[in-house]
Amino acid sequence: MTRKIFGTDGVRGKANSYPMTADLALRLGAAAGRYFRRDGSTPHRVVIGKDTRLSGYMLENALTAGLTSTGMNVHLLGPVPTPAIGFLTHSMRADLGIMISASHNPAHDNGIKFFGPDGFKLSDEAEAEIERLMEGEIDYARPENIGRARRIDDGRRGYMEFAKTTFPQGRKLTGLKVVVDCANGAAYRAAPDVLWELGAEVIAIGTSPDGYNINDGCGSTNTALASRRIREAGADVGICLDGDADRVIILDENGELADGDQIMALFATRWAESQRLKGNGLVATVMSNLGLERYLSGHGLALERTPVGDRYVVERMRAGGWNLGGEQSGHIVMTDYTTTGDGLIAGLQFLGAMVETGMRASELSVSFERVPQLLKNVRYAAGTEPLSLANVQSAIEAAEARLQGQGRLLIRKSGTEPLIRVMAECEDDALLTQVVDGIVAEVESAGVAA
Structure with missing residues (x-):
C-alpha cells in the first residue's frame, strides 16, 4: 500500500x-x-x-x-x-x-x-x-x-542515566573543556547536564529555546557559532546537535568540522580493533562519501549502502546483524546502545575515544580524505514532477556519461521537503561543478521551480 x-x-x-x-x-x-x-x-x-x-x-x-x-x-x-x-x-x-x-x-x-x-x-x-x-x-x-x-x-532523567552508562566504564571527562550546541532544541537540558555529570567543563550554547529559535543560526546545520566559542574559550572539542538531538557534528579544538562519515570511520576501526564491530563493516546511505568506502575497504571492512533515511539504515542493520551505521548528516546508529540515531551518545563515544587514547580531537576526527562532493537543492512547485521531464532526464544521462569511471551522481527527491537534491562526487572539481550545475539549470528552466 x-x-x-x-x-x-x-x-x-x-x-x-x-x-x-x-x-x-x-x-x-x-x-x-x-x-x-x-x-x-x-x-x-x-x-x-x-x-x-x-x-x-x-x-x-x-x-x-x-x-x-x-x-x-x-x-x-x-x-x-x-x-x-x-x-x-x-x-x-x-x-x-x-x-x-x-x-x-x-x-x-x-x-x-x-x-x-x-x-x-x-x-x-x-x-x-x-x-x-x-x-x-x-x-x-x-x-x-x-x-x-x-x-x-522523570523521563528525561531516565534517558540521561542510560546515556551515561554508554561512556567507557571507569572513565571520566575530567580535564576536558567541551562546547555543546543544543540548537535551542530538545536536548537543551539533557546534553549539558550529562556532560557535566561525567566531569567535563561545559560551555553550553543553544540552550534558550523560545518556541521560534530552534536550529536558528546554531546546531549541527550551522556550526559557526560553536566553532567561534571553541576558539574563544580554548575548548578541546565541540558537540553540535540538531533540534531533536538524533544527529551530531563534531568540531575539533580548532573549530574544524567532522561529519557523520568521519565519525563512523573512527568508530568502525576502533570497534574492529577491539572486536566489537559486528558484520565486518557498517551501514550508511547512498549520500556517504566515496572516501569513506575506500577507507573502510583499505581496512578490510565493508560499506553497505541504503536509501536516505536513518530508518532504512536501521532496517538493514537489523536484517544483517550490523551494530554500526548512520548518515553523513550525523545520524549515528549504534544498536548496542540505541534504536535510532543518537547525537548525545555518539558524542560521548567520540569523547570516550579522546579519553582512552589521550589524543586531541583533531587527531581523531579526520580518518580519510573526502572525495570532492557537491550537493545543491532545487525547490520545486507542489504538484510537479521535475524528474519525469525529458530535458531533466537527458541532462542526468549526459552527466552520468561524463562521470563514468571518474565519480558518481545521485539525484533524489527529499522525503521531507519539496526539494530535488543533486549530488555528485568527482576528483575533477571543474567537472563536478559542471555536471551538478547543468542538472540544476535544467530543473530550474523547466518552470517547475518554486
Missing part, C-alpha cells in the same frame, strides 16, 4: 498547514491508537515527547485527544531527544512512542515520528496500515474505556 502522508521520517510539513494540522494529528493519533491497542486487560500506554517548537503544544494536545479516544493512556514527557523516545518506549513497556519534531528543519515546520513497542521506528507497512485506518471509520473506545493523560517528570 502506498503511503500518502508519511515520508522518509514520519509525517512532516509546515505547522498549521496540511498535513501538520490539529485535525489531522487528532485523526492520526486515533488511527495509531487503534493500530497499537492490544487485546486483554494490560493497560495500553503511549509516551509522547517533543522538541521546543511552539506548534508542539498544538500537535501534542491533538495527538493526545486522538489516542485517548481509542483507549490509550498517554504519558507526556515534554522536551526530550528523539532517541529518548526510542529508549523510553521500550523501557516503559509502552505500546507506542511518538516524537513531535521536524529535526533540523526551521521552527515553522513540525513532524510526527512513531516508534513501536521495541523502540524502533515503524516499517513502511505499519505506516501504510495506519493511513488506511485514518481513511476509514475509527473504532473509538466505549465511554468507560477512554484513556487518561498525565505528565511524566
